[in-house]
Amino acid sequence: MTRAPAFALAPIAALLIEPIVREALREDLGRAGDITSAAIIPAGDRMKGVIASRKDGVVAGTDAAMLAFRLIDPSIAVTLEKGDGSRVARADAVMRVSGPARSILAAERVALNFLCQLSGVATATAALVEAAKPHRASIVCTRKTTPGLRILEKHAVRAGGGGNHRFGLDDAVLIKDNHVAVAGGVRAAIERARATVGHLVKIQVEVDSLEQLEEALATGADAVLLDNMTLDEMRQAVKRVAGDMLTEASGGITLESVGAIASTGVDLISSGWITHSAPALDVGLDAEV
Numbered sequence: 001m002t003r004a005p006a007f008a009l010a011p012i013a014a015l016l017i018e019p020i021v022r023e024a025l026r027e028d029l030g031r032a033g034d035i036t037s038a039a040i041i042p043a044g045d046r047m048k049g050v051i052a053s054r055k056d057g058v059v060a061g062t063d064a065a066m067l068a069f070r071l072i073d074p075s076i077a078v079t080l081e082k083g084d085g086s087r088v089a090r091a092d093a094v095m096r097v098s099g100p101a102r103s104i105l106a107a108e109r110v111a112l113n114f115l116c117q118l119s120g121v122a123t124a125t126a127a128l129v130e131a132a133k134p135h136r137a138s139i140v141c142t143r144k145t146t147p148g149l150r151i152l153e154k155h156a157v158r159a160g161g162g163g164n165h166r167f168g169l170d171d172a173v174l175i176k177d178n179h180v181a182v183a184g185g186v187r188a189a190i191e192r193a194r195a196t197v198g199h200l201v202k203i204q205v206e207v208d209s210l211e212q213l214e215e216a217l218a219t220g221a222d223a224v225l226l227d228n229m230t231l232d233e234m235r236q237a238v239k240r241v242a243g244d245m246l247t248e249a250s251g252g253i254t255l256e257s258v259g260a261i262a263s264t265g266v267d268l269i270s271s272g273w274i275t276h277s278a279p280a281l282d283v284g285l286d287a288e289v
Contacts, residue, residue, distance in 0.1 A: 141164055
């Protein structure tokens, strides 16, 4: 495997994603492997191919794609032309492959599935990031990810210029409306969390009214999630917080609305759409003959 040139976004450690890629290959190969290639292509045949984007977008998923080829056959040579986070136009080469034809074709679909889906996430994120300019708000993702693919999809969000919210339930406290309802109020929920979690754990609380925001401020949350508030309510909330804690807007974030939401002065805008509903970027492999 070769990487050229060096890219700003660090690759994901293979150890973390190998089980995901291996299972995807196992699913595709089934019980008998690639019977089509085995029947048509002599065992000794070799091929070269270029994996290229067929639309404009932002690349992500190259680590998983390269790993798919390596797991099928370590003798496949892969040269990376566009790393995660790179912008591509139609027909731009993302990577080049050469080696045993049967092996390349056995890995092709899985490698492209990762590239297409994750590049779609990166492209959708980049569009929101661009739409939020020139305001200070950062675009972040949520836990609304494809089961089993969270590490890859969150990496793709970073490739698109966004940031990551929680990776799971265990890395921060996020008090949501149902927690508030069961606890009996915002204040009670924050006080219970503060008394239980360690001093390094951040506490964020979701509020849907300015009255709940006052409770969060009085009780000392680290961040507040402004859930489905109007633009005017968000502006009032940002002014009231006055930098005492992070403000995050959430709910119904679209390309059409994100600019106006960013203009309210919030620090963060979280979107589930960029991971659960982003359209795939069309990327394909063509044999060079």
